[in-house]
Amino acid sequence: MKKIMAVASWILSAGLLLTGCGSSAEYATQEIEQETTIRMAVPYDNPYYETVLTALIEDYMVEHESVRVELEFLPYQNYERTITSMAANGEQADLILVDNAYIPMLVQRGILADIDVWLNQTDLADKLDADMIPNASDNDNLYGCPFLCWTYELYYDEDKISRNMVTSLASWQELENYARRSLAAGQKMFAIAASDTEELSYQFQELLLSENANLYTLRVAESSETLKGLAELLSIGAFPIECLDWNQTDLTRKFAQGAVVTMLNRSTQVPFLEKTDPDMNWGVVEMPIQQGKSHIMGIQSIVVAANADTAAYDFLEWLMQKEQVRKVATELNGVAVRTDVRQELEAEGIEGPVRRQSLQYGGSFQSWPVISETMRSGVRNLLMGSRTPMESLRDMQYTISQYYVW
Numbered sequence: 166m167k168k169i170m171a172v173a174s175w176i177l178s179a180g181l182l183l184t185g186c187g188s189s190a191e192y193a194t195q196e197i198e199q200e201t202t203i204r205m206a207v208p209y210d211n212p213y214y215e216t217v218l219t220a221l222i223e224d225y226m227v228e229h230e231s232v233r234v235e236l237e238f239l240p241y242q243n244y245e246r247t248i249t250s251m252a253a254n255g256e257q258a259d260l261i262l263v264d265n266a267y268i269p270m271l272v273q274r275g276i277l278a279d280i281d282v283w284l285n286q287t288d289l290a291d292k293l294d295a296d297m298i299p300n301a302s303d304n305d306n307l308y309g310c311p312f313l314c315w316t317y318e319l320y321y322d323e324d325k326i327s328r329n330m331v332t333s334l335a336s337w338q339e340l341e342n343y344a345r346r347s348l349a350a351g352q353k354m355f356a357i358a359a360s361d362t363e364e365l366s367y368q369f370q371e372l373l374l375s376e377n378a379n380l381y382t383l384r385v386a387e388s389s390e391t392l393k394g395l396a397e398l399l400s401i402g403a404f405p406i407e408c409l410d411w412n413q414t415d416l417t418r419k420f421a422q423g424a425v426v427t428m429l430n431r432s433t434q435v436p437f438l439e440k441t442d443p444d445m446n447w448g449v450v451e452m453p454i455q456q457g458k459s460h461i462m463g464i465q466s467i468v469v470a471a472n473a474d475t476a477a478y479d480f481l482e483w484l485m486q487k488e489q490v491r492k493v494a495t496e497l498n499g500v501a502v503r504t505d506v507r508q509e510l511e512a513e514g515i516e517g518p519v520r521r522q523s524l525q526y527g528g529s530f531q532s533w534p535v536i537s538e539t540m541r542s543g544v545r546n547l548l549m550g551s552r553t554p555m556e557s558l559r560d561m562q563y564t565i566s567q568y569y570v571w
Contacts, residue, residue, distance in 0.1 A: 201476045202233040204258035205467075206248060209238040211414045211437040217496050225483055232476050241412055242361065245270065252276045252470075259473035260481060264363050265301050265464045266533050268308055278469045279306045283478055289485050292503045301466045309466030310485055311502040313493060315431040316460045317371040319453070320438070323446040325352060325426045331450055337376070337394030344403030347426060354403035356425040358413040359545065363463075366540040368429050370461045375452050380536070383558065384566040392547055392554040399548060409548060421445055431463055435498040462500065532568040539564045 207218060215238060222234050237258055239247050245267045251257045257276060271277050284290050284307060293311060301309035321331045326347075334340045344354035357372075358364040369391070373379055378389035398404035411419065413430055414437065420428045421442040429452060438447065451460065467481055483489065487506055494501040495515060501507035510516035543561040546552040552560065 200231045200233060201474060202235065203260065203474050203477045203480060204235045204237055205260040205262070205477075205480075206237045206239055206251075206258035207262045208241045208244040208465075210241055211417070211434075213437045213440055214433070214497065217493070221484070221489060221492070224489075225480065228483075229479075232480065234480065241414075249274060249276070257470045257472075259470055259477035261468050261470065262312060262465050263309070263468055265297075265309065265311075265466055266363050266366075266537055268301050268466065268468060269532070270534050271468065272308055276471060277308045278471045278473060279308060280310070280469055281305075281307045284310070287482050287485075289482070289503075292505055293485075294500075294502055294504050294507065297462070297464050297466075297502055301464075301468075309468040310481060311464050312467045312484065313433065313465040313497060314500040314502055315433045315463050315498075316451075316500065317368060317429055317463070318432050318449045318451060320420060320428045320430055320434075320447060320449050322420070322423070322426045323448050325350075328448055328450065331427065331448070332453060334453055337390050337397070340394065341397055341401070341403070344398055345401060348401065348403055353405050353425040355398060355427050355429075356405055356408045356411070356416060356419065357429045358411050358416040359409045359548065360412045360415070362537055362541045364413055365544055366537040367461055367463050369540055369544050371429060371452055374461065380540075380565050384562050386555065386558055386562075389558075392544070392557050395544070396547055396554050404548075406548060409545065417441060420447075433497045433499050436496065464502075536565055536568055 209215065218236060222236055225234065245263065248257065248261060248263065248271070252274065261271075263271065268277070289310070294314075297311035297314055298307065301307060301311065319331060321328070326343075330343065334343060340355065347354045357368045359368075370380065372391045372395075373383075373389055376389050376391050376394075378391065382388035395404065399406060405425065408416065413434060416428055416430055417434045417438050418441060419425060420430075421438060432449075435449065438445075467484065469477060469481065485503070487503065490501055490503045490506045491510070493499065494506065494510065501510055501516065507516060539561050543552070543557040546560070547554060547557040
């Protein structure tokens with residue numbers, strides 16, 4: 166269900182005036198004399214996420230009195246299709262929080278503004294984490310500011326499985342052996358979120374890395390046991406087929422309810438899990454990886470609509486300042502999107518060094534949605550029983566190998 170939350174205040178400071186558009190835009194500061202309304206579309210993830218974002222808006226309102234900000238929480242499922250539909254009807258928001266993976270599609274449809282010139286006129290150009298930028302750019306044009314970043318982690322129920330056992334599960338065979346013992350005790354062993362394309366494709370990549378494989382090596386059939394491992398867990402009943410209908414928040418709830426004893430989920434689910442069941446004893450570890458020690462990062466960036474109100478740029482610059490970036494990273498258990506903030510948190514022992522794998526692909530900037538949907542179809546068909554592991558692998562190999570560069 167769509168939620169709209171509006172908060173109003175009056176601006177005391179200057180705003181940015183956009184005198185052009187695209188890469189030739191020039192910006193100048195000008196005092197905003199009348200009340201301005203800007204809209205920001207956000208995927209509705211979980212109640213805690215909503216609380217943090219709403220608090221940010223309220224803080225902004227204290228400082229800026231003549232800008233009215235409306236946060237539009239849209240359904241997480243089909244979020245990107247909703248965004249494109251709104252744009253087609255001339256209803257798009259000024260700012261949009263979107264997974265980096267979907268930026269190519271929005272660029273192709275002419276929905277987004279190129280923010281290079283604006284960025285270079287702020288102090289942000291050299292402060293944003295360079296590893297989070299490539300998939301938000303095209304031909305040296307930048308279309309998004311990274312806002313929320315997370316890695317994937319293995320959550321386990323401490324009352325049903327020990328930390329030592331979890332950290333020793335370094336292969337699918339070990340996971341399967343433990344799963345059989347868990348089943349004997351009436352417990353489902355392992356689950357992922359599989360209802361959304363990006364949730365499933367990102368988590369599948371994390372599972373590939375755990376076997377020292379990646380998308381590039383999918384062209385070699387023997388390079389990964391991941392699909393075989395998933396199929397085996399499913400066949401013995403240790404992997405709930407119901408997860409095909411679960412998003413990441415659904416999975417967190419199921420874990421808190423005891424439906425599974427371990428789950429692969431993004432790091433930003435930690436505060437939501439803490440609120441969902443404050444009394445649950447659970448732990449979290451990095452997904453065991455045989456070699457390499459790299460983890461997939463999930464990134465949501467704030468993009469600007471091509472016809473956005475100029476006040477939206479002032480709001481975006483405020484969101485990217487150190488205080489706000491630090492708040493988002495710490496309160497949502499994510500990775501700071503500014504290198505200076507991340508370094509400060511590491512020095513304070515709040516955030517550990519992040520080992521991450523940048524997603525890189527050759528050819529067209531528009532290729533990622535094709536790669537992602539190819540993975541989604543292959544894994545879902547496997548879990549639904551319509552394809553064998555080898556058939557699913559062959560389904561993915563040709564398309565992905567055309568675009569992907571590791």
